[in-house]
Amino acid sequence: MFEVLGISSQALFGQLLIGLINGSFYALLSLGLAVIFGMLNIINFTHGAQYMLGAFAAFFLLQYAGLGYWWAIIIAPIVVGIIGVIIERLFLQWLYQLDHLYGLLLTFGLALIIEGFFRNFFGSSGLPYSVPPSLQGGQNLGFMFLPNYRAWVVVFSLAVCLSTWFVIERTRLGAYLRAATENPTLVRAFGINVPRMITLTYGFGVALAALAGVMAAPIYNVSPQMGSSLIIVVFAVVVIGGMGSIMGAIVTGFGLGIIEGLTKVFFPEASNTVIFVIMAIVLLIRPAGLFGRGA
Amino acid sequence: MERVADQPTVQAATDRPYSEAIAFILMAAALIIAPMFAYPVFLMKALCFALFACAFNLLIGYVGLLSFGHALFFGWASYVGAHAAKVWGVPPELAILAGTAAGAGLGAIVGALAIRRQGIYFAMITLALAQMMYFFAVQAPFTHGEDGIQAVPRGKLFGLVDLSDQTNMYVTVLVIFLGCFLLIYRIINSPFGEVLKAIRENEPRAVSLGYHTDRYKLVAFVLSATFAGVAGATKALVFQLASLTDVDWTMSGEVVLMTLVGGLGTVFGPVVGAFFMVTLENYLTTIGQWVFVVQGTIFVVCVLLFRRGIVGELARLLRIRL
Numbered sequence: 206m207f208e209v210l211g212i213s214s215q216a217l218f219g220q221l222l223i224g225l226i227n228g229s230f231y232a233l234l235s236l237g238l239a240v241i242f243g244m245l246n247i248i249n250f251t252h253g254a255q256y257m258l259g260a261f262a263a264f265f266l267l268q269y270a271g272l273g274y275w276w277a278i279i280i281a282p283i284v285v286g287i288i289g290v291i292i293e294r295l296f297l298q299w300l301y302q303l304d305h306l307y308g309l310l311l312t313f314g315l316a317l318i319i320e321g322f323f324r325n326f327f328g329s330s331g332l333p334y335s336v337p338p339s340l341q342g343g344q345n346l347g348f349m350f351l352p353n354y355r356a357w358v359v360v361f362s363l364a365v366c367l368s369t370w371f372v373i374e375r376t377r378l379g380a381y382l383r384a385a386t387e388n389p390t391l392v393r394a395f396g397i398n399v400p401r402m403i404t405l406t407y408g409f410g411v412a413l414a415a416l417a418g419v420m421a422a423p424i425y426n427v428s429p430q431m432g433s434s435l436i437i438v439v440f441a442v443v444v445i446g447g448m449g450s451i452m453g454a455i456v457t458g459f460g461l462g463i464i465e466g467l468t469k470v471f472f473p474e475a476s477n478t479v480i481f482v483i484m485a486i487v488l489l490i491r492p493a494g495l496f497g498r499g500a
Numbered sequence: 501m502e503r504v505a506d507q508p509t510v511q512a513a514t515d516r517p518y519s520e521a522i523a524f525i526l527m528a529a530a531l532i533i534a535p536m537f538a539y540p541v542f543l544m545k546a547l548c549f550a551l552f553a554c555a556f557n558l559l560i561g562y563v564g565l566l567s568f569g570h571a572l573f574f575g576w577a578s579y580v581g582a583h584a585a586k587v588w589g590v591p592p593e594l595a596i597l598a599g600t601a602a603g604a605g606l607g608a609i610v611g612a613l614a615i616r617r618q619g620i621y622f623a624m625i626t627l628a629l630a631q632m633m634y635f636f637a638v639q640a641p642f643t644h645g646e647d648g649i650q651a652v653p654r655g656k657l658f659g660l661v662d663l664s665d666q667t668n669m670y671v672t673v674l675v676i677f678l679g680c681f682l683l684i685y686r687i688i689n690s691p692f693g694e695v696l697k698a699i700r701e702n703e704p705r706a707v708s709l710g711y712h713t714d715r716y717k718l719v720a721f722v723l724s725a726t727f728a729g730v731a732g733a734t735k736a737l738v739f740q741l742a743s744l745t746d747v748d749w750t751m752s753g754e755v756v757l758m759t760l761v762g763g764l765g766t767v768f769g770p771v772v773g774a775f776f777m778v779t780l781e782n783y784l785t786t787i788g789q790w791v792f793v794v795q796g797t798i799f800v801v802c803v804l805l806f807r808r809g810i811v812g813e814l815a816r817l818l819r820i821r822l
Contacts, residue, residue, distance in 0.1 A: 242620075313799060316796070444625055485629070
């Protein structure tokens with residue numbers, strides 16, 4: 206044990222780890238928002254509710270089907286992703302010709318419906334979801350205790366973020382995607398089914414949110430409100446990073462999580478607001494966002 | 501691209517230029533006799549929200565800026581007004597003024613930050629800043645956290661009129677509402693308002709014509725926040741309460757919904773929308789959390805099928821301007 210500025214290493218690294226975990230969720234969610242915005246030109250306000258759906262899917266799978274965490278981490282994103290595809294076909298596809306703001310309003314309404322529905326059946330208190338047996342326990346690193354599950358969350362979400370980056374920036378599929386973002390009409394003329402690509406992109410972004418939800422379930426309780434407070438922070442993250450770059454979303458997500466964790470150690474009163482303050486400062490200095498491309 | 505607030509009736513407007521004046525007289529008359537048929541507190545609540553929605557509509561309907569954080573101005577004005585009336589013991593007119601000043605000041609800060617980005621980012625920035633101020637309201641000692649500022653005295657207006665009497669309070673709220681409504685109407689139809697509409701239609705072109713659009717947007721934002729402040733401070737006196745509900749993001753969503761239901765970019769839409777939503781919520785108090793589901797459904801239906809809102813559709817049917 207050693208101390209930094211009068212704060213024990215356990216507390217410092219403990220908060221840093223929490224910061225990294227929050228950062229993982231910020232990164233996964235803002236990544237999903239950025240991918241969806243790129244293709245659909247819609248800010249998906251339902252993202253928080255879909256994250257919550259992922260956590261509830263894991264909870265239901267365990268409760269009613271007896272399927273544990275490892276099944277949940279595969280099944281929940283697929284199920285919620287399919288729900289996303291249905292939402293896109295039913296509602297969102299009618300909005301592409303309209304002002305962006307209608308997309309925000311519609312997805313806000315959908316978020317209210319989903320959240321209200323779950324609040325009605327599960328109240329506001331959280332439901333517990335335990336850490337899978339294979340990831341229980343932890344490592345004593347000398348300067349801190351590292352729970353295995355938390356290490357897994359950080360490593361796995363980093364891996365998911367980087368693979369998403371790789372697929373979008375380095376593969377042929379990603380090239381189609383980026384081309385369709387720039388000029389959908391032209392890409393369609395080359396014989397690529399852009400509407401289907403849009404639908405699947407939305408499903409994928411939503412699946413990312415659900416994946417984050419499954420990973421969050423053992424850390425925070427599963428509760429109907431878990432998404433709505435998070436999504437507002439993620440919006441601030443998106444404003445700071447700018448939605449122009451995939452890597453930007455990942456770096457900003459993790460970075461802000463760490464900054465938030467450090468604030469909890471040194472100035473706990475401000476830990477709720479620090480990301481918003483950073484957003485205000487970034488707007489003053491670099492209005493386009495750290496990785497933004499203007500406007 | 502279809503604009504947020506399209507005005508389908510501009511052509512027809514020249515035919516019947518008095519439709520708005522007639523509608524205003526009808527509205528004022530209806531509100532004057534309304535206390536004979538409805539509970540005054542319900543009417544005052546609806547009037548406060550109507551003013552709040554009108555203030556919000558000034559931004560979305562006439563500048564095309566969607567603020568998703570208007571609860572910030574409404575709620576903080578309500579806190580400041582309640583604090584002034586209760587702790588400082590100032591008369592009600594000064595309490596409302598203090599709340600209004602709070603709304604205007606916060607509007608200047610938030611507006612200056614938010615107009616640095618456009619479109620979807622503008623909405624996200626206002627939402628995030630409102631959430632930040634929500635956390636301040638949770639932590640600051642003078643707001644009394646979850647309890648809120650309770651038992652705010654209504655006091656005597658100008659030292660003469662006792663506002664603890666419901667009728668006096670109703671008349672005061674009505675006068676404030678009608679005064680602000682006319683002021684907003686005047687702003688919309690002033691040369692300044694014309695520039696705002698030009699920015700809504702095509703900002704780059706307005707810039708090329710030599711307008712400092714940022715300055716216009718900021719002034720519009722501050723005006724909108726100021727009127728939201730009037731509504732919030734008045735609400736604090738009516739209910740004798742300022743609480744966290746008023747600064748929560750759900751409140752920001754509610755004012756968006758009211759304006760959307762009534763009709764974005766129509767003069768009377770926000771008023772109709774506010775009365776519609778407050779009445780609905782009055783009937784829905786027994787169903788608990790389903791309120792969110794109902795509100796969400798109305799959002800979805802309005803966006804998909806009913807983008808002009810009640811007043812917008814009415815204006816289109818009657819081929820008049822409302």
